[in-house]
Amino acid sequence: MSDSLPTRARIVVIGGGILGCSIAYWLTKMGENDVVLLEQHQLTDGATWHAAGLVGQLRSSRNTTRMLEQSVEMYRGLEAETGQAVDWHETGSLRLACSPERVLELKRLTTMAKSFGLPMEIISPQRAQELFPLMSTHDVLAAAFLPTDGYIDPASVTQAIARGARMRGAKIHEHTRVASITVDGRRCTTVHTVNTANTDGTGTGADIECEMLVNAAGMWGMEVGRMAGVRIPATAVEHQYLISGPIEGYTPVELGKMPTMRDPDHLVYYKPDGPGLLIGGYEPDTVAFGTGSGNDGGIPASFQRQLFEPNFDRFAQLAELGTKRTPCLETAGIRTLLNGPIPYSADADFVMGRVPELDNYYVATGFLYGIAAGGGAGKMMAEWMLEGRPSLDLWPLDVRRFSFHHTTRRFMDKRMVEMYAHHYKLAAPGSEKVTARGIRRSPLHDTLAAHRAVYGSRGGWERPNWFAPDGVEPVDQPSFTEPNWWPHVRAAHLAVREGVGLIDQTSFAKFEITGPGALAAAQWLSVADMDKPVGTVIYTQLCNVRGGIECDLTMIRTAPDSFYVVTGSAFGAHDMGWIRTNSPDDGSVIVRDLTSARAVVNVVGPKSRDVLQSVCEDDVSNEAFRYAKAREITIGSAPVLAVRIGYVGELGWELHIPTEYAAHVYELLHEAGQAHGIVDVGYRTIDTMRMEKGYVYWSTDVTPDTTPWEAGLGWRVNLNKGDFLGRDALVAQKEAGVARKLCTFTLESMAYPVSGEAIIADGAVVGFTTSANFGHTIGKPIAYGYLPVELAERNDFVIEVYGEPIPATRHDRPLYDPDNTRLKA
Known part of the structure; x- marks a missing residue:
């Protein structure tokens, strides 16, 4: 060798x-x-x-x-x-729906497919049976057919x-x-x-x-x-499928022309296999492979072309459900039951x-x-x-x-089994995972839980999604229409618009860029001019060589050679990696993670200044503390970096607090806010508010495939500051003009869009939604989506929500406070 x-x-x-x-x-x-x-x-x-x-x-x-x-x-x-x-069979695929909720899911998938350019269509149970004559349709309400799928x-x-x-x-x-x-x-x-x-x-x-x-x-x-x-x-996890004996009345050629079929309500899938059928599925009690002991387990290198012993008891639940759908299996017999490992991630x-x-x-x-x-x-x-x-x-x-915790076997073995079991589970928007939770917690976690917080998980962090008032059970009940948290998210939304709220945003990823080369690195990485006075808060994009937005974040200049960077909970590893990769490696630039060092409490709303001033020794008036500025202040007995910026479109401060002082600061603010009707606010409220204000979310609304010009963020780009990463591409695009533009829509009748809905003009799909929610101030559903630039001036569109065409209006300006008068009050 x-x-x-x-x-x-x-x-x-x-x-x-x-x-x-x-x-x-x-x-x-x-x-x-x-x-x-x-x-x-x-x-x-x-x-x-x-x-x-x-x-x-x-x-x-x-x-x-x-x-x-x-x-x-x-x-x-x-x-x-x-x-x-290669034995490629482009026979198409069927997906069945056996409940009204599954039909809604099927309509959503078909709408999404249409927006992606796939020729999926909803068909009747009778048509589905014509394509796959082995199936029983006794409980089938609808099916979706995608003709370009197949098997190999x-x-x-x-x-x-x-x-x-x-x-x-x-x-x-x-x-x-x-x-x-x-x-x-x-x-x-x-x-x-x-x-x-x-x-x-x-x-x-x-x-x-x-x-x-x-x-x-x-x-x-x-x-x-x-x-x-x-x-x-x-x-890996264990996965089983059964191969039947010959199907009476059908030749292998006839079977081979049938589409594959997924029956999620019965947890099974089908594929023609020679003279018989292959039937597999996702039972709720699979096991992870290679667990070993604790985090040190592994998969033996010698496990090659091997299988596990078939687990007939575990597969019986799938066989029973599958036989109801395809009765021919009762007489076909079993050629083999195969149990093998399949790769699986966290x-x-x-x-x-x-x-x-x-x-x-x-x-x-x-x-x-x-x-x-x-x-x-x-x-x-x-x-x-x-x-x-x-x-x-x-x-x-x-x-x-992924973060560190995702890579531990303790997390993976629990979460992988849950994800496997939920593979075909009907998951309404807003559904949360239940295993391997509680790993990363804010110092305010228990306090907010006592305030009836309903927690979700993001990047391993427990984050309050919403708060249940007395008399309401603090649990999620997701729905394809109006979920149980809807009225309580609305109440918090309006309370912040009219008064004041507190948001625990400790899960923000936070890091610093320091060293003699920090300013030069920040200038090279950012589209905005970073050479601003100490204490300036700079919202900026970091672009790739093609002008696409790799990071969408805030940098605060805390010293001549130091920047404090704040980004989303799940984007820390990504953004730090991008900065490190594109900064000098000669020791002149040091990037250090500070996420665990500081908690963040956002005090926000038109009455936030009154609350903050009552517990703060420093002057926080508009004259003394302007918008997009940051400085050290004292709250009670705690040192705090106060940052006047936010993500909901109201007057407010992000308070970055040394972790050990977080409870002290929160308690002072909460007590002082009682006279002003202060409320705790969760992340589902943040999303409704940011969409009214026109704020974008990285990974959906802006991505490495979209540029600041396309996303309406060109006002952040400074082409006169000197060279920076992506500048050439942005100059070229500005001169040539963009081909698409991010637009804001309101839906003119009640609907529950999520994202991925088709945007239609003159009967043709012209785009898809990137974000969607309900604007409780304006009283309408809101969606963002990119349009071809030649359509970006017209106002009449249709957005297809769960298969239903909903009239939609495009808007040129943010739907709430377009002149930033409230933000800068």
Whole structure:
């Protein structure tokens, strides 16, 4: 093996499943032929070989959907390109609805598909039965059909992809296990391997120096990450499916033409399989694989092309439900019941991108839908490695969305089982997870719980979503229409608009940029001019080379060579990583996380100044403390950094408090506010208020795919301050003009949009909503969405909500306080 393995390669890919092979394929297709793929046994021997092979495209994220569409496009032409059969069947897919609530979900999915450009349609139960004649329709109310979905043979398509990679120069080495990885600073430099072909353990190893490494090790992703000191929140769970005996009256050819079918109310899915049917599902009591003891468990490297013992007792619940849908299974018999591991992540979605710990280590693992995603995900990863970022914004899949706690087995084993069990569960908007909670808590957590806070979770933080008044049970009851928290969110909304509220925003990610190069780094990173007087609060975007918004945050200049940065609860790792990656590494710039050092209490509303002044030794009048300024003040006996800015569109201060003083400050404010009708406010109220004010949310309204000009944030861009990251692209776009524009809409009749709804003009889909909520001050539903610029001046549109067309009006200015008179009062 030492003779055959190279001593160096530009890129090393670890893992010979469909993802690893696809990454090698796309790297070579993009012109990089110095690629070595290492597989510890044989290709597909992990989880790929026993995958079910369904290829569905629609996901809740537009760009994830587009990535899966690229898989289908690739699979259609792969056999002709490589000469290797892939057994692709573009038969379409069915999704059934057996309750009124599931019909609403189906309508929402179809509306979303339409906004994404997929040809999904709602069809009758009778039409569904014509497409899949083995099904019983006795309880089916409706179905959705997507004709471009299908199924494929996992092993065949992986071998075809591998052949395509080899044809363009990739070197694939089987029986080559990675034993360790050498790291120097922020780079992995050498991969150390061992030959696994000799079962007696006498195999020798070899070392490969590399410039980049990608961990596509599937269920071993966590173990391979540990070799380089990288924490990856992905491992595996047990998944079962049954393959029936022959279906009487149907030939394999006739069965093979039937669509795949998902029946979420019965927890099962179907796929033709030779003379029979494959039926799998998501039972509520699966188990995580490789738990071991505590956080030190792992999946044995020797677990290759192996299965678990079938668990007939656990599968019986699915078999019973599946037989009700397809009675033919009663007589077909069982050919086999397969129980195997499938990769799974801490939030049940893919884990992709460059890790925050190292500059040349990439990951592509945790793929529950590895066959469906394989082709497109490989392309995105190749772009990430060769061009610095993928052509699609994939934040929902980005490894940087995770925090430390997500990477612990204690968290993953509980959350993965919950996510698996809820795979087909009907989840109304606002549903929260219940396992692995209470990990990150504000110092005010217990106080607010006593005030009847109903908590949600974001980035591992427990955050109050809303507050239940006396007599109302403090629990969520989500709904596709009006949830139980609606009137209480409205009451808090109006109380802040008219009086004063307190918001615990401790979960904000907070960090500082210091050092002699801090100002130069901030200027290079930001579109706004950062050379402002100490004490200035600067709202800014940080853009990539294409002008897309990588970060949307606030920087406070606290000293000539120091900036205090505040961003969203879930964006800390992402934003800190972006700043570090694009700052000098010569020691002139230091980025330090301060999230745990300070709590944040927001006192906000037209009466907030009265409350704050009553407990503060300093003058907080408008003359003494202007909008977008920050300074140290004393509240009671606590030192506080007061920041006059906010996210709800009212007079107010974010109070950044050393953690040990947080309860003291909150208690003083709460007591002083009683005379003014002060209320506790949750995050669901924040969202309704920010939408009235026209404030955007990064990852939905603004993303690395959207520019400040497109998002209506051009007023933050200073092209005269000198060069900065993304400036050339922004100059070019300003000169050429934008092709789309973020717009605000009100819906002219009552509806409950969430986001992802189709925006329609003259009968054609012209966009989709990025955010949606109800504006309790204006009394109408609100939605944001991008329009082609040629349509961005007209006012009459339709927004399709759960399949219903709702007239919508576009607005040029924020719906609330467009002149900022209340904000700057």
